[in-house]
Amino acid sequence: MFKKILVPVDGSEGSWRALDTAVELGKKFGGELHVINVIQPYNNAALLAVPLDHATVSQGNSELEKIGDKVLEMAQERLSTYEGETKFSLEVGHPSERIIAMAKKTGADAIVIGSRGLSGIAEFFLGSVSSKVAQYANVPVLIVK
Template identity: 30%
Template sequence: MYRNILIATDGSSLSARAVEHGANLAKALGATVLLLTVTERFHLFAVDADQLEETPTSFREHMQKQAERTLAEAAEIAARIGADATTVHLEDDVPYQAIIRTAESQRSDLIVMASHGRGGVSALLLGSETMKVLSHSKIPVLVVR
């Protein structure tokens, strides 16, 4: 049914559960796994404290190290389960679009993501990337809470 599964991760413990769930599904189906993390680009004019304290070079290095750590942890989970996984790190200001674009270009037939399960006004105000992927993707999305 699913042959190529994209698992999006941000390195959180909740995302680790999604990686575990997706990798177990992939192993059971004999599917491949693409582990994806998306980090933001440096903005010259930013209000984010992380970017105010850094130069473009140091910010990129910091984000690269964070992405490497995130993907290494996710790859370790997949390997422990026995799922065949590759990793990709992208820089993009709109993570949900990068996730969908990557899933389409890699011919993924399922996207696996975590969600905090917020509802109502909280979900509207926070506008989670998972909700945006759910709303815009033509590819099925499995949400792990």
């Protein structure tokens, strides 16, 4: 039933609970887990109000990539005893858009995502990533509280 499960993680407690839930589903159905971390680069309209040079923006993006890689390393450690296949990738872009695109690209049968992540105030203005994923994904989405 769920042979390929996409699990976005951002290092928040909610994303680790989602990963744990995905592991249980993966064990039950013999599924492959594809774990992704999505970083949103510094290119927001809010930054237009503050003059930043290219080097500053690039340095900020580099730091975000390092954090994303660390989150994926933590996910690998958590999955060290998982007997099914696991894949890990770092994506760059808007989180909900990249999650949906990766679900299509990987042929995921389901997405397991935490109900709240680290997006903070952006959720208040833009709507949560999990609700956007649930609304626009073409596969079942399990939102873990």
